[in-house]
Amino acid sequence: MSTSRNRRRPGRPPRTESGDTKAALLEAALRLFARHGYAGTSIRAIAREVGLSESVLYAHFDGKRDLYEAAMALAGPQVAVTVAAGPDEDPAAFVRRFAAAMLAAWDTPRARETASLAARDGLMHDEALNAAVEGALAYLSDVFAGWIAAGRIRTDLGSPDDLAYSLLSPIAHARMLWLHAEATEEQRERARTRVTAHAALFGRALLS
Amino acid sequence: MSTSRNRRRPGRPPRTESGDTKAALLEAALRLFARHGYAGTSIRAIAREVGLSESVLYAHFDGKRDLYEAAMALAGPQVAVTVAAGPDEDPAAFVRRFAAAMLAAWDTPRARETASLAARDGLMHDEALNAAVEGALAYLSDVFAGWIAAGRIRTDLGSPDDLAYSLLSPIAHARMLWLHAEATEEQRERARTRVTAHAALFGRALLS
């Protein structure tokens, strides 16, 4: 958690001591912005986290805002979760596998920082930060449309789009509640329990 | 939006000009904290919003933190949504009514500020702020248990608790996404559409 390097003496540090400062600054910035928000995180705190003086930051970024945007870009490109549905796979089994894949993708330190970044600073609708959710929604909708066309699931429940929302949003909600930057192990376990139970329930609801 | 009073001259203001300053400060504080977070909101900004100097605030509150907590208490006590299930009411109809009641309760300026307060500053789990959700979950669970015992809904879907989560969390998720302090009319409409479709879908899933 604390500083990863010690205070240097003036002048350019020898090669051995100088790691990838820019990357280190970005990592520290993302971590702190996710935990304390933009206004709650000072340039000073970020630099101290990396073990450097504040002014180094201005050698790598135009200023606080620029660093924030770079950190968001780091958080943004979440890998889209793709769970190919086997042609004959049981819909309920697919739903369970899909939920498990979303959980796995979202229960990582980076993804949890992304969730916190989105919650703070009014970024709940930031496009880059929500690409994963939007992509998953569209993908699920396609899968459900195929199943409905093939008569493999109940056709009276709702549109493919509605099915996708009703399946995905409890998973996304669990993420916001229990898979954020400061989540405890108990909270993460709660997310797994809730999501697993929901996926099983939803899978059963699709049939008959 | 801007100041609701003009700058005063020194000295105690005449009765006519002096409204309920403490209440005005609280309202302004809640609004600004919900929009910009704790660190992003200054004492100065709150006082300016009310049209008074910063120092008045210290006559009514111990300091910024105290004001914040008072504003949270103002946001906290959300009326618990109670939708009594008629003894012979169709479960699907009850589910639709319940969702509509949650929507109505959450689509108010105050409730939307509460949602934003919860999202920022890591308060997603603040007890007071989540009392409404917790209460609704417990209530729904009871209703479902009754229906299962009476054989009025599918018994193979999941436990009453799981049913409650799968019904409520898409509604709560819609709230976080589209019923926050700065939500546009389009977003609020999106919340209504999503929640209505979800409730209808869930109601149908409960049967047969």
Next chain:
DNA sequence: ATTATCTATAGATCTATAGATAATGC
């Protein structure tokens, strides 16, 4: 006398910049 406001200001902290310093790579 008490209350509710104001002005002025102290002291802390924040972002950002200027200029010094030392290692690197040509």
Next chain:
DNA sequence: ATTATCTATAGATCTATAGATAATGC
């Protein structure tokens, strides 16, 4: 010469307090 760091500092802003001022209610 260039690069990557440092120290020192300017100037803005923030929280909080002290003391002045004027209306209120006894």
